[in-house]
Each structure stands twice: as structure tokens, then as C-alpha cells.
Amino acid sequence: MTKSIRDHLPYLLLLAALVVLPFAISFLTGEPLNKGIALFSQGLMIQVFILAVFALSYDILMGHTGILSFGHALFFGTGAYALGILVKYAHWSLPVAILAIIVIAALESFVIGILSLRVHGVYFAMVTLAFATVAFILVEATDFKQWTGAEDGLHGIPVPDAINPAIHRTEFYFLALAFAVAIFLLVKLFVDSPSGRVWAAIRENEARATSIGFNTLAFKVQATIISGIIAALAGALNAMWNLSATPQTMEVGTTINALLMTIIGGSGTIIGPMLGAGVLQLLGYFLNLWLGSIWQLVFGLIYILLVLFVPYGIVGTWRVKQLDWRAAWRARFARVSK
Amino acid sequence: MAWINQNRNALISAVIVVIVLALMFNGMSPQTASSVILSGITLAALYFLVASGVSLIFGLMDVLNFAHGSLFMIGAYAGWTYYTNPRLLFNTGSLLLALVAGFALSPLLARFIVLPRWARWLAFLIAFVIAIFSVRDFPIDKLVAMGMTMTGKVIPTAEAQEPMTTMLMRLAGAFLAGAVASAGIATRSAERRAAPMQQTIALVIGMIVAAVIILLAREPGEQFILQTDSNWRFLMAMVAGALTGGAIGALMEWGLIRPLYSRPIYQILLTLGLTFVFDQVVRFVWGPAGAFMEIPKWFNTPSKDCPSDNLWVWFAQNCDSVFIGGRPFPSYRLFIILVGILMLIVIALLLQRTRFGMIIRAGVQDSEMVEALGINVRRVFTLVFAIGAALAGLGGVVAAPFLGVYPGMAMEFLLQAFIVVVIGGLGSIPGAVAGALLVGLARAYGDNIVLAGIQLPWMKDAISGSPAIARASTVLIMAIVLFLKPTGIFGKKD
Numbered sequence: 001m002t003k004s005i006r007d008h009l010p011y012l013l014l015l016a017a018l019v020v021l022p023f024a025i026s027f028l029t030g031e032p033l034n035k036g037i038a039l040f041s042q043g044l045m046i047q048v049f050i051l052a053v054f055a056l057s058y059d060i061l062m063g064h065t066g067i068l069s070f071g072h073a074l075f076f077g078t079g080a081y082a083l084g085i086l087v088k089y090a091h092w093s094l095p096v097a098i099l100a101i102i103v104i105a106a107l108e109s110f111v112i113g114i115l116s117l118r119v120h121g122v123y124f125a126m127v128t129l130a131f132a133t134v135a136f137i138l139v140e141a142t143d144f145k146q147w148t149g150a151e152d153g154l155h156g157i158p159v160p161d162a163i164n165p166a167i168h169r170t171e172f173y174f175l176a177l178a179f180a181v182a183i184f185l186l187v188k189l190f191v192d193s194p195s196g197r198v199w200a201a202i203r204e205n206e207a208r209a210t211s212i213g214f215n216t217l218a219f220k221v222q223a224t225i226i227s228g229i230i231a232a233l234a235g236a237l238n239a240m241w242n243l244s245a246t247p248q249t250m251e252v253g254t255t256i257n258a259l260l261m262t263i264i265g266g267s268g269t270i271i272g273p274m275l276g277a278g279v280l281q282l283l284g285y286f287l288n289l290w291l292g293s294i295w296q297l298v299f300g301l302i303y304i305l306l307v308l309f310v311p312y313g314i315v316g317t318w319r320v321k322q323l324d325w326r327a328a329w330r331a332r333f334a335r336v337s338k
Numbered sequence: 339m340a341w342i343n344q345n346r347n348a349l350i351s352a353v354i355v356v357i358v359l360a361l362m363f364n365g366m367s368p369q370t371a372s373s374v375i376l377s378g379i380t381l382a383a384l385y386f387l388v389a390s391g392v393s394l395i396f397g398l399m400d401v402l403n404f405a406h407g408s409l410f411m412i413g414a415y416a417g418w419t420y421y422t423n424p425r426l427l428f429n430t431g432s433l434l435l436a437l438v439a440g441f442a443l444s445p446l447l448a449r450f451i452v453l454p455r456w457a458r459w460l461a462f463l464i465a466f467v468i469a470i471f472s473v474r475d476f477p478i479d480k481l482v483a484m485g486m487t488m489t490g491k492v493i494p495t496a497e498a499q500e501p502m503t504t505m506l507m508r509l510a511g512a513f514l515a516g517a518v519a520s521a522g523i524a525t526r527s528a529e530r531r532a533a534p535m536q537q538t539i540a541l542v543i544g545m546i547v548a549a550v551i552i553l554l555a556r557e558p559g560e561q562f563i564l565q566t567d568s569n570w571r572f573l574m575a576m577v578a579g580a581l582t583g584g585a586i587g588a589l590m591e592w593g594l595i596r597p598l599y600s601r602p603i604y605q606i607l608l609t610l611g612l613t614f615v616f617d618q619v620v621r622f623v624w625g626p627a628g629a630f631m632e633i634p635k636w637f638n639t640p641s642k643d644c645p646s647d648n649l650w651v652w653f654a655q656n657c658d659s660v661f662i663g664g665r666p667f668p669s670y671r672l673f674i675i676l677v678g679i680l681m682l683i684v685i686a687l688l689l690q691r692t693r694f695g696m697i698i699r700a701g702v703q704d705s706e707m708v709e710a711l712g713i714n715v716r717r718v719f720t721l722v723f724a725i726g727a728a729l730a731g732l733g734g735v736v737a738a739p740f741l742g743v744y745p746g747m748a749m750e751f752l753l754q755a756f757i758v759v760v761i762g763g764l765g766s767i768p769g770a771v772a773g774a775l776l777v778g779l780a781r782a783y784g785d786n787i788v789l790a791g792i793q794l795p796w797m798k799d800a801i802s803g804s805p806a807i808a809r810a811s812t813v814l815i816m817a818i819v820l821f822l823k824p825t826g827i828f829g830k831k832d
Contacts, residue, residue, distance in 0.1 A: 068603060070404075070610060115817055118824040122402040122606055123764070126756045127820065129404075133753045134813040141806035252749060256614050259607060294622060300615035305462070307608045308597060 011271070018177055021045065022170055033170050042173045046165065048281045049176040050238045053183045055261035055273035057230035062259075063268030064191055065223040066203030068121070071112070071128030072258050074135045075105055075228045077250030079235025081139065084154040084245040085147055094160060101236050102229055109228025113221040120206075129252070136250040153246030157239055165241050172241065179237060180274065183230055188270055190226060199223055203268075260303050266313030275314060348768070351827045355776065372663030374782050380671040380740070382778025383678025387733030388751050389758035389770045390685060391726025397702040397765025399719050400602065401595060404609040406730055407752025408616035409583045413731025414738045414747065415620060417579030418631045421571055424563040425495050426481045427578070428556035429505065432549040433473070436509045438589065439545035440516020446538045447517075448524035461522035465515045472511025476500075478623060495560060505553055513546065572634035576735045583731020584724040591723035596716070613748060620745050628744025633658070637670040670739055677736050681729060685767060698722060702765055750809075754781075757816045763829020772827055777812050784808030 022045075026038040033039070054076055061067045082104050086097040116127040142150050149155065159165075165172040190196050198219045201209040210216050239245045248254065257280070258273075265276025287295035310317060342349065366374070392406045403409075419426050453461060480498040499505075552559075563571065590612065598605045632638075636656050644657035645666040652660045652669055659666040689695035697718055700708045709715045734747075741747065758777050762769025785808045819826065 068606070115820055118820055122396075122400075122602075123760070123824075125404075125606060126402060127760060127816070130753055130756050130760070130813055130816060133749060134810045137806050137810045141810070142804045143807060252610075253614065256610060259610070263607070294618075297615065297618040297622060300611055300618055303611045304594065304608060304615065307604050307611060308594070311601065311604060 022173055039169055042169050044285060046173055046176045046241055048278045049180040050234055051281060052180050052274035052277035053234040054231055055258050055277045056183060056187055057227045058258040059262045059267055059273040060223055060227040062262055065199040065220060067220060068125045069128045070125045070255055071132030072231055073250050073254035074132040075231035076235035076254055078105055078108055079232030080239035080245035080249045083236040083239045084157045088157050098236060101232050105229045105232030106225050109225045113224035117217060117220050139250050140247045153244055155244040157243050159240050159243060263306055264313055266316030269315040272313055272315035369663055369665045373665050373667055374786050376667050378779035378782035380674050381781050382774040383675050384733050384737050385754050385758050385778055386678050386770055386774035387681060388730050388755040389774055390767060391729045392755050393759050393764055393770045395723055395726045398698055398722050401605050404606055405612040406755060407748040408613045409587060409727045409730040410734040410751045411748040412586060412616060413579035413583040413734030414743045416582035417575035417735030418738050418743050420578040421575040425560045428552055428559055429481055432553040433508060433512045435545055435549040436512040437516040439542050440513045441520045442542050443517050444520035444524045447521050452524060458522040461518050465519035468511055469515035472508050472515060482624060509549060568634045569636050576732055579735030580728040580732040584728030587727020588720050588724035591720045617745055617748060626745060628742050630742045631738040633670050633739040637673060674736055674740060757812055760816050761819045761826055763826025766828040769826055769828030780812055780815055781808060784811050
């Protein structure tokens with residue numbers, strides 16, 4: 001029991017800090033929750049939570065199953081547009097729309113998974129990129145303007161007042177936080193389940209996993225579907241937050257964002273990509289203040305340096321180093337006690 | 339008989355393609371059919387220029403270059419800038435060359451100092467700060483202002499350029515930044531593999547001298563380029579685009595991809611990141627809006643007899659279009675087709691008739707074995723990467739008068755190139771040709787029916803769409819090929 005509390009302590013502290021954060025900022029600045037910096041910082045954190053879930057869904061494929069997809073923005077965008085179209089034009093209620101999104105995302109990722117997983121490795125990355133780019137082209141096409149709004153995007157999605165971020169920002173903050181925590185626990189459950197073990201086996205050595213007798217294609221499709229659904233849910237929440245769905249959600253840039261968050265945080269570590277989302281978003285905000293529009297270029301360069309020199313990310317590097325440090329401490333302690 | 343067996347897949351697909359084509363053009367007037375086919379081949383030539391590089395690079399070194407579309411775009415922008423606004427190239431090119439000269443010092447530095455890990459990061463940071471200072475307040479928007487026909491604001495060169503002394507100081511700063519950064523990447527293993535010291539020194543000094551000469555020649559150079567007639571200027575722009583693409587490709591392989599051969603996944607993560615960086619660079623320098631490029635005089639001479647009756651008459655008149663199959667067809671597009679065919683012949687000769695091509699073909703089969711035979715495979719890798727990138731850059735310049743230059747062309751051509759190589763099979767040049775033809779024709783056909791509208795028997799009105807639908811529909815072919823034969827028509831590797 002004590003061990004498990006000690007293991008989970010950092011997570012619980014982080015969660016407590018995030019729960020207290022809006023009130024703490026409001027207290028420090030002396031402004032009410034719905035004004036000034038307190039309001040703004042909540043908005044920033046809401047984006048962090050949404051992107052954290054998106055990065056986590058990406059890491060199910062990249063970090064846990066070892067599949068490299070370059071078309072993940074497709075699912076994010078699907079969630080956003082499906083929510084917008086269903087709520088605004090079909091006048092569905094929000095919960096029903098979200099259930100529908102789960103079904104749509106599951107079907108979509110099933111079809112794309114079945115088609116693309118016939119090829120391996122870089123081929124898969126290339127094929128998924130092609131599918132996502134086509135979706136982006138279609139969303140921007142003028143043919144479906146009445147539904148998607150073409151290049152301008154779909155604006156004015158009606159969200160119930162109770163969770164409308166424009167009116168009840170703090171409520172939306174806790175909704176997004178609860179969503180992120182729930183998905184975190186869910187993914188942890190998946191990764192620790194027997195299926196999750198097979199994913200890890202596929203990541204480490206697919207041929208061997210096949211020879212033990214697992215139908216690796218089925219497990220890879222399963223991972224794709226779970227990851228697709230979570231990404232679509234993140235996209236839906238993003239649409240609720242912005243009250244709009246724009247073509248940018250389908251762009252390659254969105255996939256690169258997910259990749260970046262995963263690599264900064266450390267792939268295959270569950271919490272890593274979520275922290276990566278936080279780092280990326282906050283860093284992006286301050287770089288934008290400091291450098292103006294050129295910050296994205298700087299960002300791209302940082303990404304390249306990270307890929308070259310820090311491949312395991314924050315959490316991954318920390319875990320590796322932690323073992324070294326512990327070993328060093330033990331060695332020193334042993335010497336002293338002798 | 340053996341030949342039939344060997345090429346069974348290709349033969350079956352050829353038969354299918356012929357049947358599909360027959361069905362497609364059934365009921366179309368011969369005039370429309372010929373213009374659709376010619377447009378398709380035009381597109382196919384451009385797709386081939388991009389896809390052949392992707393395919394060759396993957397076949398030889400198992401690197402899927404996601405930045406290949408960006409090389410196409412960079413080539414287009416470089417050629418267009420050479421054609422309309424060479425002062426930008428003179429002023430920035432020398433700085434870039436100085437930076438690269440600094441980087442090239444790294445094997446030399448590795449002989450004297452190898453920094454500990456923390457100092458490497460410090461070196462990068464210092465290099466970054468020096469780089470920022472050496473390009474601070476660089477008047478890039480003024481230098482660009484001439485080529486932007488869209489904004490129409492022209493600033494005379496004398497005002498736009500900085501004085502020579504300032505530029506020389508910037509040059510020194512860029513070199514210093516590169517040198518400090520190269521101290522950060524210098525390692526013992528780099529030293530062991532490095533070329534002889536004299537060679538490195540000669541290379542670095544050569545690059546610095548070249549950078550200074552480019553800078554000193556900026557004014558007479560600009561005058562000279564702008565005064566040559568449009569045909570020769572365009573041909574030189576093609577060379578400039580291909581050289582820029584090739585140089586960037588070689589640098590990419592040497593500096594960024596080579597350290598990652600032990601981590602293949604990270605190579606493609608890196609190239610994907612590069613597409614983003616190139617996109618941002620282009621948007622930053624030339625702005626998000628695109629521009630059109632003038633068609634050279636050979637294909638654009640006005641006269642009262644235009645369009646020319648046939649190709650022979652066109653040689654005398656140089657009209658902007660020629661009657662082919664009873665319909666005027668833009669003569670510049672014929673030039674694109676010609677370039678595509680020429681490049682195909684060049685690649686085929688290079689691969690089949692030269693020693694270098696023999697090494698490449700052997701490397702595609704088994705690069706370790708080639709290395710074991712004493713051939714410097716690393717150098718071949720860099721050269722092939724440069725050749726593939728140069729082809730893409732050349733394609734970009736050739737495409738510019740036809741499609742214009744715009745930041746989105748990188749993703750657009752990357753997508754089409756990927757579809758082409760998935761259909762044809764990675765690593766196969768015949769596959770790239772077949773795939774490019776298939777995608778190009780499908781695209782042209784799609785554009786045609788999308789514009790004219792589709793009317794199936796049970797429909798009241800024809801459905802018409804935007805060209806975006808035709809662009810998207812090529813992915814359907816890819817899905818079908820993936821479903822039937824995941825390795826592509828000519829592909830062997832999985």
C-alpha cells in the first residue's frame with residue numbers, strides 16, 4: 001500500500017495542482033475566476049488538456065504498438081467536424097452526437113486500419129498521410145461548403161449553456177481536466193491489459209509475436225480503433241472549446257504537433273505525451289509572444305534538434321537517468337556504510 | 339515464355355489499364371480524348387520527376403523522404419527567384435554558403451577538440467545566438483519586394499541591398515555560427531571516418547571564397563541575369579532550381595539523415611519535421627500568397643497566326659498553343675512532357691550504362707554486400723539523395739510557369755508522389771513511370787468529368803464538382819492497388 005502511494009504520489013500531486021490552479025491564480029492576481037489572467041490561463045490549460053488527450057491517443061500507436069501513423073489529424077478533424085455537423089445541422093443533442101462520433105471514428109479507423117495495415121513501417125506512415133491529406137482536401141473543397149464551410153471552417157456550433165466555454169469557462173476547465181484524467185486511466189488500463197501486452201510484443205518484434213500465435217493484424221487494428229476513437233473525442237472537445245471546426249484540425253501540422261508532444265514528453269510512457277502537450281503549448285505561447293509569427297519556424301528547428309539529440313523525451317530520459325542515479329547513490333551509500 | 343512469366347504482373351496491369359482507358363474514353367470525342375491524354379501526360383511528367391527521386395532514395399537506403407515535396411517547392415521558388423529577382427539569391431546565398439562552410443569544419447575540429455555533452459549544448463546555444471545576431475535586421479522583406487508581382491511594391495536594388503561592409507560582417511557571423519555549431523557535432527567517430535585534412539581545408543576555403551565572390555558579384559550578376567533573354571534565363575533558372583534542390587538534398591543526407599541510420603523511425607520523423615520547416619521558411623521569406631511565373635518566349639510569342647497548325651509550324655512561330663488532334667494545346671505543356679521524357683532517358687542511361695548506376699542497382703539489392711566489396715556506400719547515398727532532390731527541384735522550376743509557385747505545392751506533390759510510388763512499387767523506376775502515367779491520366783480525366791459533370795442514367799441533373807474532388811479521387815486508385823497488391827505493381831520489397 002505505502003509503495004503504491006509513493007509510486008502514485010507525483011500523479012496525485014499533479015492532479016491536485018491542476019485542480020487548485022484556477023483558484024490559485026485568481027487568488028494571486030486578486031481577480032475573479034472569469035476575468036483577466038485567471039480566465040486566460042484557464043483557456044490555455046484547456047487547450048493543453050485537449051492536446052494531451054490527442055497526444056496520448058497518438059502514443060497508443062507510436063509508443064505502445066510501434067505503428068507510425070502520419071495521418072492522425074484525420075481522426076481529430078473527424079471528431080471536430082462530426083460534432084459540428086451533427087449538432088449544428090442535424091440538431092442532435094450533445095450526448096447522442098458524442099456517441100455517434102464514437103461509432104463514426106470506430107468505423108473510419110477500422111477501414112483505414114484494414115487498408116493501411118496491409119503494409120508495414122514507412123509504407124504505413126506514407127499511406128496514412130495520403131488518406132489524411134485527401135480528407136483535408138475534401139474538407140477544404142467548395143463542394144461541401146454548406147456543411148463544412150470550406151476554407152473558413154464550420155463556425156457557430158451551438159453548445160449547451162451549462163458547458164459553453166464562452167460563458168462558463170471554469171466549468172469547462174474541469175470538464176476538460178476530468179476528460180483528460182479519465183482517458184489517462186483508460187489508456188493505462190488498456191496498456192496494462194493482456195491486449196496491451198500483445199501490443200508491446202508487436203512493437204518489440206512483430207515476427208515473434210506472430211510465431212507465438214497471435215493474430216497481429218487484429219491487435220494492430222484494435223489499437224488503431226482505440227486510438228482513433230480517443231483522437232476523435234479530443235477533436236470533438238476541441239470543437240466544443242472553439243465553438244468551431246476548421247480545416248487546420250485536419251492538416252499535417254496537427255499530426256506533427258501530436259508527434260512533437262509525444263517526442264518531447266517521451267513515447268511509450270503514457271504520462272509523457274501529456275506532459276509534452278503542456279510543455280509544447282506553454283512554450284508555444286511564450287515563443288509567440290517573444291518572436292511573433294516566426295515562432296513556428298523556431299519550433300520546427302527545435303523539433304529537429306530533439307529528434308537528433310533527445311530521442312527519448314523528458315520522461316523517457318528521466319527514467320533512464322533515474323536508474324543511473326539510483327545505482328550511483330547505492331554505490332556511494334554502500335561505500336559509506338562499509 | 340520466361341519473359342512473360344517474369345513480367346506477368348506488369349502485363350496483367352497493362353491489359354487492365356488499356357481496358358479501363360478504353361472504357362473511360364468511350365463516348366468521348368477524339369478531340370477531347372487527345373487533350374485529356376496530353377494533359378494527363380503533362381501531369382505524369384511532373385509526378386515522375388518527384389516520384390522517381392522518392393523511389394530511388396527509398397530503394398537504395400530505405401529512407402522514405404517526406405521532405406521530397408518540399409524540395410520540389412524549394413526548386414520552384416529558387417528557379418522563380420533566379421528568373422525574376424536574382425538579387426535575393428545573391429544576398430542570401432552567400433550567407434548560407436558561409437554557414438555551411440562553418441559546418442564543414444567539423445571533421446577538422448574533431449581532431450583537436452571533442453566537447454563533453456553539456457558543452458555541446460552550450461556550443462549550440464552560442465551558435466544560435468551568433469546566428470541570430472548575424473541576421474538581425476537583415477532586410478529580407480525589401481529584397482523580396484521586387485519579385486512579388488502580387489503586392490506590386492518594387493524597391494530598387496540599391497536601396498534594398500545592404501552596404502558591402504555590413505554584408506561581409508554578416509558573412510563572418512554566419513561562418514562563425516556554423517563553426518561553433520560544428521564544434522558541437524564534432525565527435526571522435528566523425529574524425530575517424532573523415533577525409534584527409536588538406537581536403538577539408540580546401541573545401542572550407544573554397545566555400546568561403548565562393549561566398550565572397552557571390553557577394554562581390556551581386557550587382558553585375560543581377561544586371562547580367564536580368565538582361566539575358568527570357569529563354570536562356572529560364573534554362574538557367576532550371577539549372578538553378580536543380581542545383582538548389584541537389585545541394586539541399588546533399589546537405590540533408592550528410593547533416594541530418596546520416597546520423598540516424600541506426601534509428602530508421604527517427605529518419606522519417608526528421609524528414610516530416612523538415613517539410614514543416616521548409617513550409618515555414620517559404621512562408622516567412624516569400625509570404626503565404628503564391629505567384630505566377632512568366633512563360634518563356636519560346637512558348638509564348640504572340641502572332642496573328644496563333645495557335646500554330648502543327649508542331650513544325652510551331653517551331654517557326656513559337657505560339658503559345660499548337661493544334662494537336664484538332665484542338666489547341668498549350669505548347670509549354672509539351673515542353674514539360676519533353677523534360678519528363680529526357681529525364682527518364684537520363685536516369686535510365688545512368689542506371690543501366692554507367693558504373694555509378696551499377697553500384698546503385700547493386701545497392702538496391704544489397705547495400706551491405708556492396709560495402710563489403712570496398713565501395714564507399716555512404717558517398718553513393720549522398721550522391722543519390724542529391725540526384726533525387728535535384729530531379730525534384732528541376733520539376734519544381736518546370737512546373738512553375740504551368741502551376742505557379744505557392745507554399746501548398748509541397749504537400750500536393752508529396753501526396754501525388756506517394757500515391758505514384760505506392761501504385762508502382764517503391765524502389766522501381768519502371769514502377770514510378772507506370773504509376774505517374776496512371777495517376778496523371780486519372781487526374782486529367784477526373785478534372786475533365788468533374789468540370790463537365792457526371793450524369794449517370796438514373797440521375798436528372800449532372801453532378802459537377804470542384805477540382806478538389808478530382809485531386810482527392812486519385813487516392814482511390816491507391817486504395818485499390820493496396821487492396822489487391824500491397825507491394826505495388828512492380829514492387830518486390832515489403
